[in-house]
Amino acid sequence: MTSSRPNRIDDRLDAAWIWDRIARAVIFIGGISAIVFVVAIFAFVAKEGLGFILQKLDLSFFFSSPEWRPAQEPEPEFGGLALIAGTASVTGLAMLIAVPFSLGVAIYIGEFATGKVRETLKILVELLAAIPSVVWGFIGLTILNPIIIDLFDVPVGLTVLNAGVILGLMAAPIMTTIAEDALKAVPDSYREAAEAMGATRWQVIRQVVLPSASKGLVAAILLGVGRGFGETMAVLMASGHAINIPTGPFDSARALTATIAAELGDTARGSDHYKALFSLGILLFLVTFVINLLADVLVRKGASDRS
Amino acid sequence: MTNETEDPVASAALPLSGGDRAANGAPGDQGGALFTATALDQKNARAERGYHSLFLLMSIVLILPVVAILGLLILRGGPAFSWEFFTEAPRAQFTEGGIFPALVGTLWLVVVALLASVPLGVAAAIYLSEYAKDNALTRLINLAIINLAGVPSIVHALFGLGAFVLFFDFGTSILAASLTLAIMTLPVVIVSTRETLQAVPQSFRMACWSLGATRWQTIRKVVLPNSVSGILTGVILEVSRTVGETAPVMFTGAVLFTPFLPQGVLDETMAMSLHLYMIATVIPDVPPEVPYGVALSLILMVLVLNSASIGFRVYLRGKKKW
Numbered sequence A: 001m002t003s004s005r006p007n008r009i010d011d012r013l014d015a016a017w018i019w020d021r022i023a024r025a026v027i028f029i030g031g032i033s034a035i036v037f038v039v040a041i042f043a044f045v046a047k048e049g050l051g052f053i054l055q056k057l058d059l060s061f062f063f064s065s066p067e068w069r070p071a072q073e074p075e076p077e078f079g080g081l082a083l084i085a086g087t088a089s090v091t092g093l094a095m096l097i098a099v100p101f102s103l104g105v106a107i108y109i110g111e112f113a114t115g116k117v118r119e120t121l122k123i124l125v126e127l128l129a130a131i132p133s134v135v136w137g138f139i140g141l142t143i144l145n146p147i148i149i150d151l152f153d154v155p156v157g158l159t160v161l162n163a164g165v166i167l168g169l170m171a172a173p174i175m176t177t178i179a180e181d182a183l184k185a186v187p188d189s190y191r192e193a194a195e196a197m198g199a200t201r202w203q204v205i206r207q208v209v210l211p212s213a214s215k216g217l218v219a220a221i222l223l224g225v226g227r228g229f230g231e232t233m234a235v236l237m238a239s240g241h242a243i244n245i246p247t248g249p250f251d252s253a254r255a256l257t258a259t260i261a262a263e264l265g266d267t268a269r270g271s272d273h274y275k276a277l278f279s280l281g282i283l284l285f286l287v288t289f290v291i292n293l294l295a296d297v298l299v300r301k302g303a304s305d306r307s
Numbered sequence B: 001m002t003n004e005t006e007d008p009v010a011s012a013a014l015p016l017s018g019g020d021r022a023a024n025g026a027p028g029d030q031g032g033a034l035f036t037a038t039a040l041d042q043k044n045a046r047a048e049r050g051y052h053s054l055f056l057l058m059s060i061v062l063i064l065p066v067v068a069i070l071g072l073l074i075l076r077g078g079p080a081f082s083w084e085f086f087t088e089a090p091r092a093q094f095t096e097g098g099i100f101p102a103l104v105g106t107l108w109l110v111v112v113a114l115l116a117s118v119p120l121g122v123a124a125a126i127y128l129s130e131y132a133k134d135n136a137l138t139r140l141i142n143l144a145i146i147n148l149a150g151v152p153s154i155v156h157a158l159f160g161l162g163a164f165v166l167f168f169d170f171g172t173s174i175l176a177a178s179l180t181l182a183i184m185t186l187p188v189v190i191v192s193t194r195e196t197l198q199a200v201p202q203s204f205r206m207a208c209w210s211l212g213a214t215r216w217q218t219i220r221k222v223v224l225p226n227s228v229s230g231i232l233t234g235v236i237l238e239v240s241r242t243v244g245e246t247a248p249v250m251f252t253g254a255v256l257f258t259p260f261l262p263q264g265v266l267d268e269t270m271a272m273s274l275h276l277y278m279i280a281t282v283i284p285d286v287p288p289e290v291p292y293g294v295a296l297s298l299i300l301m302v303l304v305l306n307s308a309s310i311g312f313r314v315y316l317r318g319k320k321k322w
Helices: A015-055 A061-065 A081-112 A115-130 A134-151 A161-185 A188-196 A201-230 A233-238 A256-266 A272-306 B038-082 B083-085 B102-131 B136-150 B151-166 B174-199 B202-211 B217-221 B228-244 B273-281 B289-319
Strands: none
Touching: A015 A161, A015 A272, A015 B102, A015 B136, A015 B151, A015 B174, A015 B202, A015 B217, A081 A134, A081 A161, A081 A201, A081 B038, A115 A161, A115 B038, A115 B289, A134 A161, A134 A233, A134 B038, A134 B228, A134 B273, A134 B289, A161 A201, A161 A233, A161 B174, A188 A201, A201 A272, A201 B038, A201 B136, A201 B151, A233 A256, A233 B273, A256 A272, A256 B038, A272 B136, A272 B151, B038 B102, B083 B102, B102 B136, B102 B174, B102 B217, B102 B228, B136 B174, B151 B174, B174 B228, B174 B289, B202 B217, B228 B273, B228 B289, B273 B289
């Protein structure tokens, strides 16, 4: 606490002040770490995959051909259409299930339920969201698979339907939580004003709460899509993993994420196949980046519309 | 609500239309007309009840299958549980023995991941809650956090492989896998810690500043001690996420089988999540109850951790002094 130099900032040059400076610097580094990591993720994935996209990958072939034969000699083929169709069909089916359910449950938790019921439901939804994806995949593989075979009398149960249901069950709790946050962001004064006009609770929800929360709800759906798009283990285990453009829910399919997970272990580092898988990684990164960005913009816009 | 009570059904008493039961019993009475349900009221009430039941039903339909699945896992995986199952290594091509090395490996992965992510995540949360102004940088950080949480786990795996295994040359090791997991779960710690820190009333900080304390002294002596338990809640949540992750570890440090337990962070290890994937899909002739047993242990670990985190949070909310 003593200083040898008597000057104007004498009382500032003590240990506490120095520690404050050090702490500020360290905390600032922590603060920007998230930015550093996102940039680093893109940089490292692009480092392995971008050169391949620019030099070797025929993009029009990638987006138009279902022929994914990365290990074929001497001419490997990198057609991504089947993988994109697989991801799209599984995610689409999952959203058909998850969107109505998550919105319904969010409205129930946020607007109808009270007290203990509400708390219990919130906790259950949170627990659902915590089940690891490999366990979901296992459930699809061992429990849903025979159920689908018996119920629909089909030879294979590892299909778009299976993966879609599993993914829907996985995405619904997360979307519910985000959608409920969006409903919670609508100020109570809006509800009170409508109720004071004699509106029933459902009228309040439909005509006041939902329109006001619409951007946040769309963001919840978008984040659910992003989640389904990026899900790996569950889709790998439940979809059948067949390279095939699915024509119905009982066809097997293969997702972009699952392709990387299944093939990366068998590739030689630096080979075209290895780089092609990193190119798929770039595609996944960019799509989820755009989805997250859009969701963020929507939430921000929803908040500023209200204020 | 403009139409008067010409409607014959209007006399039906509805709880919505006020408590004047005597008036309800006397249709046509001038006083009763104000408090009886009109057709419109009844339609609204029906819609209200209908939607209420619909959403309640949806909630039940969402939760019931999972309860059924959990029951089925207990039924089929329970028989695999034994002392040997948790304390022995797998033998005879995974057809005998237990999952002990996978349990130990998952513990290693979680602990090393926490050592990396908790200090960093708490620092980031302190920055956002205590230092950050509402400017472009802060918005960028928030966006980065959302993206870090939204990037697919397999892309994190590619990053871990490219950065930690190859570029920093850690090889396939606990260190590489844990750092990948740490970055992936960083948003969990940041978001929950930031919420806890922001819940500390501003007046606490002002009281401290007015005594001449620096910002850091205020954080260390006032803000952090008031948030330790909240931070812990977030950390438990992060552990539960880390335990189940498969894709990020399968190319960076977790392997199907090692004959030895890991001795340090540069060793490869077995892990629960990868073990489940492998014995469920790749390894032939595994007794059927064994994968169920592994899935059940994994799900129980996650549910217990999450329940602990939730219980802790509820307890703290009840105890809070402000």
